[in-house]
Amino acid sequence: MRRWVVFEHTVEGLFLVALRGRLSAAAAASLRRTGLDLSKKLLPAYPFEIWKQCLEIAVRDLYSHLPRPEAWRRIGHALVEGMARTVIGRATAGVARLLGPLRALRRLEATLKSADNYVEARITERSATCLEVSINEVMGQPTYYQGILEASLAMTGAKGGRVELLSCEGGGATFRVQWSP
Incomplete structure (x- = not known):
């Protein structure tokens, strides 16, 4: 069975671009314990389970004042917005607008x-x-x-x-x- 992974530029788009400077120190520490150290170079890929846990940490940290469905919807928005500001994402966004x-x-x-x-x-x-x-x-x-x-x-x-x-x-x-x- 193939191991499910999330690629580096996806993690970059959300955590290093969209959420840069927005996460609390406690959330950053939780991410580090989970396996995502934002102070180091990102790995080429992260296991699915780590990605899920990291998303949960971000949702709890940034949107605990919202109902969970809305909090998760906002993280989805943030992912796309952050990805659109990465090298790969800028090209994809440009093509999407043209199409x-x-x-x-x-x-x-x-x-x-x-x-x-x-x-x-x-x-x-x-x-x-x-x-x-x-x-x-x-x-x-x-x-x-x-x-x-x-x-x-x-x-x-x-x-x-x-x-x-x-x-x-x-x-x-x-x-x-x-x-x-």
């Missing part, structure tokens, strides 16, 4: 695969401005992926974008992604 929402979202699986080696996305086109996106593994936090999809949709220049959770089954979830024509 527009539909064509960019058709490439979602490839985009997600650049972040880790385990997420799979299936896209079903319902119309020129509406897709269903099924993701195989949402870590028990579907609103995290709702936030990722919302921020990704905004990155494409879509107007009136909305992402709705349709269902959760097993480890995955299905979302409706819509925008104005």
Whole structure:
């Protein structure tokens, strides 16, 4: 069985770019104990379980005042916003804007695969401005992926974008992604 990992630039986008200077000293210490030392050079990849724990630490530290689903949605937004400011992310964001929402979202699986080696996305086109996106593994936090999809949709220049959770089954979830024509 293949070991699930999250790649270095994903960790960089969230923790070194989007959340830089925002985490408490206690959270940084918790991350270090978990296996993510932000004071050292990042590893090429981090195990899935460490990534999940690190996300949980960030959610608790930054968004404890919010309901958990909203906190996880915000971490999803932060990930995309931070990734868009990395070398790899700037190129991806530029292409997404050029392609527009539909064509960019058709490439979602490839985009997600650049972040880790385990997420799979299936896209079903319902119309020129509406897709269903099924993701195989949402870590028990579907609103995290709702936030990722919302921020990704905004990155494409879509107007009136909305992402709705349709269902959760097993480890995955299905979302409706819509925008104005």
